[in-house]
Amino acid sequence: MTSKTILLVEDNPDDVDLTLRALKKSNIMNDIVVAEDGVAALDYIFGRGAYDGRDPSDTPAVILLDLKLPKVDGIEVLRKLRDNRLTHLTPVVILTSSREEQDRADGYRCGANSYIQKPVDFTRFMEAAHQLGLYWLVLNVPPPNQ
Secondary structure, eight states, rough: OOOOEEEEEEEEEEEEHHHHHHHHHHHHHHHHHESSSSSHHHHHHHHOOOGGSSSTTTTOSSEOOOOSSSSSSSHHHHHHHHTTTTTTOOEEEEEEOOHHHHHHHHHTTTTOOOEEOSSHHHHHHHHHHHHHIIIIIIIIIOOOOO
């Protein structure tokens, strides 16, 4: 069984580093692709732009999606994922520092599978990453390939 990729969509380099460290420390060995804005995320997912030639049917095991992104925001990325037959069932976890109730409502309304507010404290963030990896990469049974 091959290891499925995690797509981390995050524009803050400190949050990228923290997330990568937390996943590694939690023994999550999946390949992790980082997209620093919404356009890069969509290019990776749909195999275009810098990722031209990547097979878009090889969907990530889970997408960790920030909301406040340059170029195309996280909600619009989520909408485009849910509107596409190859990605409409791909697990998407919104991982954001936003505490806005409207962001949470919009995320779920657009089809997010989960909404996690990033803990400020490193230890709590590590635990959140561990739980996230355990659930989405070990316990969760993904939808069948379409």
